[in-house]
Amino acid sequence: MNAVEAENLRKSFGYVTAVDGVxxxxxxxxxxxxxGPNGAGKTxxxxxxxxxxxxxxGKVSVFGDDVHQNPIAAKLKMGVIPENGTVYSDLTARQNILLTGKFYGMEKDLCEKRAAEILERLGLTERRNDLVRLFSKGMxxxxxxxxxxxxxxxxxxxxEPTTGLDVYSRRLVIDTVRHMNEDGSTVLLTTHNIDEANALCSDIGIIDKGKIIASGSPEKLKKTFDTSRYVEISFDRPVGKEIFSAPxxxxxxxxxxxxxxxSDDPDIAVKHLASVAERDNLSIISIATSNPSLEEAFVKLTEGI
Ligand SMILES: Nc1ncnc2c1ncn2[C@@H]1O[C@H](COP(=O)(O)OP(=O)(O)O)[C@@H](O)[C@H]1O
Ligand SMILES: [Mg+2]
Known part of the structure; x- marks a missing residue:
């Protein structure tokens, strides 16, 4: 059974189509x-x-429970961190967690134990009895x-769990996401940060203007754009473009x-460049091959190429 199954979701706000058949x-x-970029329809x-x-x-189910027909069953299976996290400012860090546990019907002892464990993991043990209103955005x-x-x-x-966070909070958030995943939770996150998606995700869906325009593992997405690999070279004196033409x-x-x-094959390009340099008596000052980056894939896709 899939963790999430969504079929053809659509949502418009007035004349703006925010999500167009996801x-x-x-x-x-x-x-x-x-x-996806800002405004793509992630939130x-x-x-x-x-x-x-x-x-x-359209419809959506979580572990087999329809989110709109069977909302309570579906929601009990999820933990959600909305874009602008929701916490109670007039409660302490610990009280926030205990109250949420209570909403989920957790037994008090288990909840206390889990709260202590989580506070420690998130670097908040010392601040557990402080009111959340005194906390920074990262906290x-x-x-x-x-x-x-x-x-x-x-x-x-x-x-967007890490958007606008300080480096320390960001690291703790990422560590916690990884840890939860290792402990068996399926994770769904949104980000506009390509490096983060690359580092953290096993699969990526790229969304733009309300539509998913590509999906797959980060490696697969990079490979799709493998043909845009290049060799970067500089010589000791200016050269004309014509010297580069070759099969x-x-x-x-x-x-x-x-x-x-x-070139589709950097090996061909490097060998050609070496032979041209030899023939024309050019010294190579620098030479490097690019690796396809997820960023390239992302930019190309969202530019509609
Ligand atoms: N409640 C709303 N009312 C009107 N327009 C909205 C509302 N929520 C989102 N939008 C519009 O829908 C589009 C997608 O927004 P959103 O899902 O927040 O994108 P993202 O999270 O990828 O930045 C944007 O054009 C946004 O302005
Ligand atoms: Mg958003």
């Missing part, structure tokens, strides 16, 4: 990243997946996560004092 199957066990999708917003059409976000994981949910949903080389572009030579 379907998703997220298998149990992984960390799925929903990657709207997450709100429909978690039962906060009713879709105009509030950590409390928001603490509340979302108190009942060890099989599905953890985080909307297997798709194009050459000047970049400052360097040239980028695009």
């Amino acid at each position: 379907s998703l199957s997220i298998p149990e066990g992984g960390i799925f990243g929903f990657l 709207t999708t997450i709100r429909m997946l978690t039962g906060v917003l009713i879709p105009d059409s 509030r976000q950590r409390i928001s996560i603490a509340c979302a994981i108190v009942h060890s949910p099989p599905l953890l949903v985080l909307d 297997g080389i798709t194009r050459a572009e000047q970049w400052g004092d360097k040239w980028r030579i695009y």
